[in-house]
Amino acid sequence: MTKKNYPPLELTASQSQTLCSIFDTFIAELSPEKTLALVTSIQGKEDCYGINQTQVSNLAKISASSLDVKATVLDFFQNSVEPSKRVDLLRVLDLLATRPGSLLMTGYFQPFHLLSQEQREQVLLSWRKSSMQTFRGLYSSLAGICLFNAYSLTNSPILEAIGYDADKFFETHPDYEPVQHNRIPMMTKEQVTGMTFDVIVVGSGAGGGVVAGELAQAGYSVLVIEKGKYFHPSEMVQEEYQGYRDMYDGGTAFLATNGTTQCLAGSTLGGGTALNYLVSLKPQYFVREEWAKQGLSHFISPQFNKDLERVFDRIGATTENVTMSKTSEKFISGCKQLGYEVERTPVNTGGRAHHCNKCMLGCKAGIKNSTANTWLVDAMNHGARFLDRTIVTRVLTSKGKAIGVECHIHDSTEVTRLMAKHVIVACGSLRTPTLLKNSGLSNKHIGKHLVIQPISMVFGFYDEVIRQNDGPLISNVCNALDNCQGDHYGAKIEEGILLPGGVSNKIPWLGAAEHKSMMMRHKSMVSMLNVVRDKDSVGVVDYDPSSPNPIFSYKVSKHDGTSMVMCIEKNMKIMVTSGARELYSPQPNVDPFKFRDDEESRIDNPRFIKWIETIHKAGALNTPLISVHQLGTCRMGVSPKISAVQPTGETWEIKNLHVADGSVFPTSVGVNPMVTIEAVALHIARNVISSLEPKSRL
Structure with a gap:
C-alpha cells in the first residue's frame, strides 16, 4: 500500500x-468467575487444544x-x-x-x-x-x-x-524448496518522465499482467503502471498486520454502504494473483454458453479453449503434489459420506510441494505462479518497463482516441503525463469504473452490474487436533450446488484457511468470554467458505471523484440468498458428518449449535434438524459477506445499450482504450476467476495487437 x-x-x-x-x-479482562470457567473448560483437553492452563489464565487477563x-x-x-x-x-x-x-x-x-x-x-x-x-x-x-x-x-x-505457532510449519517442512526469481526493475519518476510508449497498461494483476506480457512479446513498447508497491519474494513480510497494510488496496477491506459486505482487492505488483489462495479453476461450460447467448460467441470457440489451456500451462495449474491436511480429510470425508461431489483443486504451483498457509500475504517461497512470476517476467524479458506506487487519475484522450495517462508517481502531488498509442485499463472492478468516468466516459453501464461472488464463512469445532494452519489454504472444492439445469444455484464450497487475525474478525463475536473460548481452541477448528455465483443481486460502484477509495453498494437478491443459505446448510452437514461438535453460522440471528456430551455428531439428530430450520428461517439478510472476486462493472457486450465495452475489450466511446480485467465479465463466473480473467486477457491482447500498426514495433 x-x-x-x-x-x-x-x-x-x-x-x-x-x-x-x-x-x-x-x-x-474476564471476571474471576469467567476466568475459572475458561480454565475449567480445557481440563483433560490440553493436548487437543494445544494450550495449557497457564496460557488460558493469561488469555483471560488480556x-x-x-x-x-x-x-x-x-x-x-x-x-x-x-x-x-x-x-x-x-x-x-x-x-x-x-x-x-x-x-x-x-x-x-x-x-x-x-x-x-x-x-x-x-x-x-x-x-x-x-x-x-x-x-x-x-x-x-x-x-x-x-x-x-x-x-x-x-x-x-x-x-x-492462544498457543498460535503455525509460523514454524512451512519453512521447516522436509520438501520446502523456495523458487528463486530475478527482481523486476522499477523505474523512477525521472527515468519515465518524457517517455512515450506503444501501450500503457494500468494494473498488473490477472488482466494487466497477461496483456503486458503478450504485447511486449509481440514487440511493442509497454509500460506497466501499478498502484501498489512491488515486493520481491525475499522482501515479503508474511505477517497479517503488515501484509494487509502493504499489499491490499486501502490496507484493509472496503465496506459496502449496506454495512455487511467487505471487499478485499490486491494492490501490489501481481494484483490479486499475488495474494489469492492459488485456486485455478476453469469457467464452467454452462457459464460460457450463457455468455455466448448474449452474442459473445468467442467464449464457446476453440480459440477460448486454447486460451484456457495456455493459461493453465503458463501458470503451472495442476493437481499434482497438492498436499492433504487434516482439514482436507474432514472436508472430503464429510462430502463423500453425504454423496456430495468433491474434487481436488488445481493450484498454480507447477506441481511443486506447497504447504504455505500465508499466500494471502504473498508467496515468500516464490512457488505460486502469480503474474509477477510469469506473464510480467515475460514482459520484462521483452523490454517492458514498470512503474509501481503510481496512481493513474485520468486517461488522456484526443479526437476520440486514448493518447496516454495522467498520474501521480511515488506519492508525488505533481501531475505527470505519460503518452501512449493505446491504454489498457486493468485496475479491477472497484477502481476501473472510476478511472473511466474520471476520464470523461459516460456509458451508463460503467460501474453497474457489480457481482462479487459473495463468500460466507462457517466454523466448526472438533474434539480432536486439526491444526488447519498446517497445510495449504485450499486443496479441495465441493460442487454440491452446481446444478446446471434450469434455475441452478451455482455455488462452491471450499476449505477456507485463515490466520488468527482473519479468524478473530470472521468468527461470530458473541461476547468477550465466548470469543476468547473460540480463539483458544483454534487448533481444533475447521473453517469453510461458500462462494456463491450471484445471479441477480444488485451491486453498483458509485462515482465519487472526491473519494480516494471505492464506494459501492450491494444488495443480495432472494435467489442468491437462497443459494447462500443452501450452502450454509450443506457446510454444516459436511462438518457434522466428519465429527464436528460445535457449529457457528455467520447469520447474526442464528445461535451456535452444540452437541451434548451424550450425543453423537449426526445429521439426523432431532435438535440439529430443528437448528437447520432456523438457518433457513433466518435467511441471508444482514449476513456478513466477504468478496475477493469483484467482477462485471464494465461488462462486455454487443451494444452500448447493454454493455460498457465491446467484445474486443475496447470501450464504446474511446478508441484505443481497452479494459482487460474481471470487470468485463458479462455475468458472475461462479468459480475463482483468475484463470478466466487471464484467458479473456489473452483475447483482448490479440485485439489490441491487431489494431496496432506493425511499423510501431521495436
Whole structure:
C-alpha cells in the first residue's frame, strides 16, 4: 500500500475514553468467575487444544488496552484513512460520551464508558443484529479494526496465550524448496518522465499482467503502471498486520454502504494473483454458453479453449503434489459420506510441494505462479518497463482516441503525463469504473452490474487436533450446488484457511468470554467458505471523484440468498458428518449449535434438524459477506445499450482504450476467476495487437 502522509487522528479525552471502552468490550479482562470457567473448560483437553492452563489464565487477563490496540488503530487511520472519512467515527464517539447520545445509540441514559461490561456487550450485539445498516456498519467496522489488529500482530501476547505457532510449519517442512526469481526493475519518476510508449497498461494483476506480457512479446513498447508497491519474494513480510497494510488496496477491506459486505482487492505488483489462495479453476461450460447467448460467441470457440489451456500451462495449474491436511480429510470425508461431489483443486504451483498457509500475504517461497512470476517476467524479458506506487487519475484522450495517462508517481502531488498509442485499463472492478468516468466516459453501464461472488464463512469445532494452519489454504472444492439445469444455484464450497487475525474478525463475536473460548481452541477448528455465483443481486460502484477509495453498494437478491443459505446448510452437514461438535453460522440471528456430551455428531439428530430450520428461517439478510472476486462493472457486450465495452475489450466511446480485467465479465463466473480473467486477457491482447500498426514495433 502506498503510505499516505495524513495528519494524525487527534482524539479528545472523552473520545479516547469511549474508543478504549468499546475495544475493551470486544477484548475484555474476564471476571474471576469467567476466568475459572475458561480454565475449567480445557481440563483433560490440553493436548487437543494445544494450550495449557497457564496460557488460558493469561488469555483471560488480556484486554484491548493491555495490548494497546488503540495505538495500532490510530496508526492505521493516520496512514490509511483520509481525514474526511474520520468524521463519522469521531461523531459516534462524541455521541456515546453524552447521556442523550448514548440513549439514542444504546438505550441507556449513561455514557457508554460508564456501562457495565455486560451492558456494553449487549449494546454491541444489538448493533450486530440490527435491522438498521448504520448500526450494522458501525459494529462491523469497530469489531473488525479491534479484533483483527489485536490478533494480527506478530509476537503479540494474545497469540502466545492462544498457543498460535503455525509460523514454524512451512519453512521447516522436509520438501520446502523456495523458487528463486530475478527482481523486476522499477523505474523512477525521472527515468519515465518524457517517455512515450506503444501501450500503457494500468494494473498488473490477472488482466494487466497477461496483456503486458503478450504485447511486449509481440514487440511493442509497454509500460506497466501499478498502484501498489512491488515486493520481491525475499522482501515479503508474511505477517497479517503488515501484509494487509502493504499489499491490499486501502490496507484493509472496503465496506459496502449496506454495512455487511467487505471487499478485499490486491494492490501490489501481481494484483490479486499475488495474494489469492492459488485456486485455478476453469469457467464452467454452462457459464460460457450463457455468455455466448448474449452474442459473445468467442467464449464457446476453440480459440477460448486454447486460451484456457495456455493459461493453465503458463501458470503451472495442476493437481499434482497438492498436499492433504487434516482439514482436507474432514472436508472430503464429510462430502463423500453425504454423496456430495468433491474434487481436488488445481493450484498454480507447477506441481511443486506447497504447504504455505500465508499466500494471502504473498508467496515468500516464490512457488505460486502469480503474474509477477510469469506473464510480467515475460514482459520484462521483452523490454517492458514498470512503474509501481503510481496512481493513474485520468486517461488522456484526443479526437476520440486514448493518447496516454495522467498520474501521480511515488506519492508525488505533481501531475505527470505519460503518452501512449493505446491504454489498457486493468485496475479491477472497484477502481476501473472510476478511472473511466474520471476520464470523461459516460456509458451508463460503467460501474453497474457489480457481482462479487459473495463468500460466507462457517466454523466448526472438533474434539480432536486439526491444526488447519498446517497445510495449504485450499486443496479441495465441493460442487454440491452446481446444478446446471434450469434455475441452478451455482455455488462452491471450499476449505477456507485463515490466520488468527482473519479468524478473530470472521468468527461470530458473541461476547468477550465466548470469543476468547473460540480463539483458544483454534487448533481444533475447521473453517469453510461458500462462494456463491450471484445471479441477480444488485451491486453498483458509485462515482465519487472526491473519494480516494471505492464506494459501492450491494444488495443480495432472494435467489442468491437462497443459494447462500443452501450452502450454509450443506457446510454444516459436511462438518457434522466428519465429527464436528460445535457449529457457528455467520447469520447474526442464528445461535451456535452444540452437541451434548451424550450425543453423537449426526445429521439426523432431532435438535440439529430443528437448528437447520432456523438457518433457513433466518435467511441471508444482514449476513456478513466477504468478496475477493469483484467482477462485471464494465461488462462486455454487443451494444452500448447493454454493455460498457465491446467484445474486443475496447470501450464504446474511446478508441484505443481497452479494459482487460474481471470487470468485463458479462455475468458472475461462479468459480475463482483468475484463470478466466487471464484467458479473456489473452483475447483482448490479440485485439489490441491487431489494431496496432506493425511499423510501431521495436
